[in-house]
Amino acid sequence: MRAISGLWRWRHNPLRRGTDLAEAWVALVALLLILVVTPVVGSVVGGVAQDALQEAVREQRESRQLVTATVIRKLDRSPLDADPETSSGREVRSRVLADWTAPDGTTHQGSVMAALQTPHRGDHFDIWTDLHGRIAARPLDSATATTHAVLAGTGAALLAAGLIEGTRRLAVWRMVRRRYAGWDRAWDSAGPDWGRTGTGS
Structure with missing residues (x-):
């Protein structure tokens, strides 16, 4: 304006x-x-x-699937463990050794984070994997x-x-x-005695 x-x-x-x-x-x-x-x-x-x-x-929804894993045993959790899937630090998750069947039918076993407060052998929980059973992050939602x-x-x-x-x-x-700069040039051309009595100004 x-x-x-x-x-x-x-x-x-x-x-x-x-x-x-x-x-x-x-x-x-x-x-x-x-x-x-x-x-x-x-x-x-x-x-x-x-x-x-x-x-x-769309790609993540096609390439990642939710599968059911079964607890084999609870593992000791390091205080440095951080789960990127949790939306809040207050959500209780435990590190467990579990096995699961991939969408392609192959069986896998490994250490994963489970949304279980007190996991016991045989407990079931969901995890995201790719089509070959490798652990994957939750797919991005729309x-x-x-x-x-x-x-x-x-x-x-x-x-x-x-x-x-x-x-x-x-x-x-x-x-x-x-x-x-123009003003400086104008002042310089006027001379150092500009405005003084008797200089003809």
Whole structure:
């Protein structure tokens, strides 16, 4: 808004300098770019991210399956154990030795985290595996993918706005530096005695 009022104010002002009008034009162009370009950048990046993430959701749903594992025995849990599947650190999980049958029919055995507070031999619990029975992370869900896409689009829009504003500030800074340099040259050409009594001024 200041850019538009600046242009209007300097239109016919006899004290207007070229740099004043140029600064107002730069501010107006930057404002228009922020209003037009940043939403487009955000939409494009968000759309591309959404397509890629939803494709990842489909691929993970096809390549990962929930299978039932059976506890063989409980294992000692290290305090450094961290389960990326838990949404809260308060959710109780135990490290156990378990066996399971993969979607391709092969049997597997290994150390896994079970959502059991006190696991006993023979207890059943669900784990995610790939089609060959290897332990896999929980597949990405569609809502989480959409959230990530929105965040990516918002971040891209903010970055574009920051770049435009940074470019505007750099352009204005260069104009001010040029104006000050012009003033310095004018003062130098006036001489060191400018304005003193008896120097002919």
